[in-house]
Amino acid sequence: MPELLTAIVDDHPIVIEGLKTLLANEENLRIVSGFCKGEELLSYIENNKLDLVLLDITLPDINGIELCQRIKQLSLSTSILILSNHTERSIIMQAIQNGASGYLLKNSSIDELRHCISEAVKGNICYSKEVMEIISRPSKNELQGVPRLTRREKEILVLIAAGKTSQMIAQELFLSPLTVDTHRKNLIQKFGVKNVAELIMEASRQQQL
Amino acid sequence: MPELLTAIVDDHPIVIEGLKTLLANEENLRIVSGFCKGEELLSYIENNKLDLVLLDITLPDINGIELCQRIKQLSLSTSILILSNHTERSIIMQAIQNGASGYLLKNSSIDELRHCISEAVKGNICYSKEVMEIISRPSKNELQGVPRLTRREKEILVLIAAGKTSQMIAQELFLSPLTVDTHRKNLIQKFGVKNVAELIMEASRQQQL
DNA sequence: TTTTCTATACTGATTTTTAGGTATTTTAAT
DNA sequence: ATTAAAATACCTAAAAATCAGTATAGAAAA
Numbered sequence: 134m135p136e137l138l139t140a141i142v143d144d145h146p147i148v149i150e151g152l153k154t155l156l157a158n159e160e161n162l163r164i165v166s167g168f169c170k171g172e173e174l175l176s177y178i179e180n181n182k183l184d185l186v187l188l189d190i191t192l193p194d195i196n197g198i199e200l201c202q203r204i205k206q207l208s209l210s211t212s213i214l215i216l217s218n219h220t221e222r223s224i225i226m227q228a229i230q231n232g233a234s235g236y237l238l239k240n241s242s243i244d245e246l247r248h249c250i251s252e253a254v255k256g257n258i259c260y261s262k263e264v265m266e267i268i269s270r271p272s273k274n275e276l277q278g279v280p281r282l283t284r285r286e287k288e289i290l291v292l293i294a295a296g297k298t299s300q301m302i303a304q305e306l307f308l309s310p311l312t313v314d315t316h317r318k319n320l321i322q323k324f325g326v327k328n329v330a331e332l333i334m335e336a337s338r339q340q341q342l
Numbered sequence: 343m344p345e346l347l348t349a350i351v352d353d354h355p356i357v358i359e360g361l362k363t364l365l366a367n368e369e370n371l372r373i374v375s376g377f378c379k380g381e382e383l384l385s386y387i388e389n390n391k392l393d394l395v396l397l398d399i400t401l402p403d404i405n406g407i408e409l410c411q412r413i414k415q416l417s418l419s420t421s422i423l424i425l426s427n428h429t430e431r432s433i434i435m436q437a438i439q440n441g442a443s444g445y446l447l448k449n450s451s452i453d454e455l456r457h458c459i460s461e462a463v464k465g466n467i468c469y470s471k472e473v474m475e476i477i478s479r480p481s482k483n484e485l486q487g488v489p490r491l492t493r494r495e496k497e498i499l500v501l502i503a504a505g506k507t508s509q510m511i512a513q514e515l516f517l518s519p520l521t522v523d524t525h526r527k528n529l530i531q532k533f534g535v536k537n538v539a540e541l542i543m544e545a546s547r548q549q550q551l
Numbered sequence: 552t553t554t555t556c557t558a559t560a561c562t563g564a565t566t567t568t569t570a571g572g573t574a575t576t577t578t579a580a581t
Numbered sequence: 582a583t584t585a586a587a588a589t590a591c592c593t594a595a596a597a598a599t600c601a602g603t604a605t606a607g608a609a610a611a
Binding site for chain 3: 507508509523526527530536537538
């Protein structure tokens with residue numbers, strides 16, 4: 134059995150080095166490279182074979198979830214294992230949807246990491262214990278999923294979060310304050326919340342801010 | 343020169359292991375232990391000598407900043423180096439105020455880490471390059487620093503963030519709605535914001551939520 | 552081309568928040 | 582024992598947000 138050619142993508146050099154040394158003793162694994170940026174991995178993949186990628190969600194250039202998709206476009210045979218701090222159910226699901234074979238939190242144990250790697254390369258989908266729990270019990274807030282906001286709504290959301298009133302926003306965007314009120318109302322409705330306080334809370338929790 | 347007895351505190355086992363192996367070759371360093379929880383370190387320190395602690399801000403039990411203080415209370419001779427992802431100027435300053443000898447971001451290079459360790463144990467304060475920049479240009483929002491909230495204020499802040507109105511909060515806490523309004527007013531004033539939207543935004547940005 | 556979605560704007564009524572104070576009682580610290 | 586801080590409560594009035602609707606023009610998708 135040949136060694137699995139593996140790359141690590143994480144914006145923390147310390148984590149990359151850590152993973153490298155941690156996995157150095159694995160028989161069937163060969164860490165060929167570590168990257169801080171997503172683009173670096175993509176250009177590597179264009180010229181080299183890769184069996185496995187350990188991938189972070191938060192990267193300086195591209196989002197890890199989009200990166201999943203692009204890796205799979207370039208090389209369908211490459212397995213992807215997400216190693217992230219994000220505990221949002223929606224993010225986990227999106228990652229899997231985009232081709233990841235597993236999802237681990239960074240605070241998972243070394244054994245879990247080893248186990249998930251071996252499952253991933255076998256072609257199975259594998260989660261760490263904590264992630265499994267997150268997937269299994271969707272919290273009330275997450276039941277209706279992440280609301281898709283229109284461009285205008287996003288724009289107004291950030292202005293609300295900046296403490297601006299409907300009048301101020303209206304002036305800034307050359308709109309009627311009544312229109313801004315409508316968008317505000319729609320935002321509150323889309324997020325399923327009662328008022329701006331909860332709106333901002335939810336939006337920032339969901340990384341929409 | 344004797345070896346520096348060093349401990350690592352981080353909620354990510356992978357980071358702990360990574361740092362351990364990364365620093366294994368350092369001549370003057372001896373990693374004696376790694377902990378995921380703050381309390382574990384504190385009880386260790388009560389019985390053992392430690393020269394250096396590499397410390398994360400986000401921990402499952404105690405806040406890293408408070409932990410700084412408590413480490414210094416137990417053992418003034420122990421140097422603390424913060425290794426965190428938080429780029430908030432206020433958090434960095436608080437850490438230093440509470441006795442840390444340096445602050446590194448997790449995405450800093452291995453060389454920076456080595457350099458800061460050597461400076462810290464010499465008794466100097468040392469920051470990674472990026473952190474240095476953050477310290478040097480205080481953003482507008484951060485000029486007045488993190489407001490210290492009272493217990494009641496914190497309590498009411500989370501209820502506001504949950505979308506509750508003053509009346510609802512008053513009922514829940516067996517207070518007059520007018521009292522809740524006063525606390526609300528004080529929160530807005532302490533944070534230097536215009537309304538709850540901005541309040542929740544700031545509070546969540548500052549990890550006070 | 553018809554339908555759906557987005558962005559726009561309005562009415563009217565009600566609730567909530569915000570801004571400007573003041574003031575008393577607990578609780579904690581010196 | 583004194584002082585300072587925190588928690589409590591109130592007043593008045595204006596500003597803003599929320600609820601519950603309706604409606605229309607333009608863009609995008611079916």
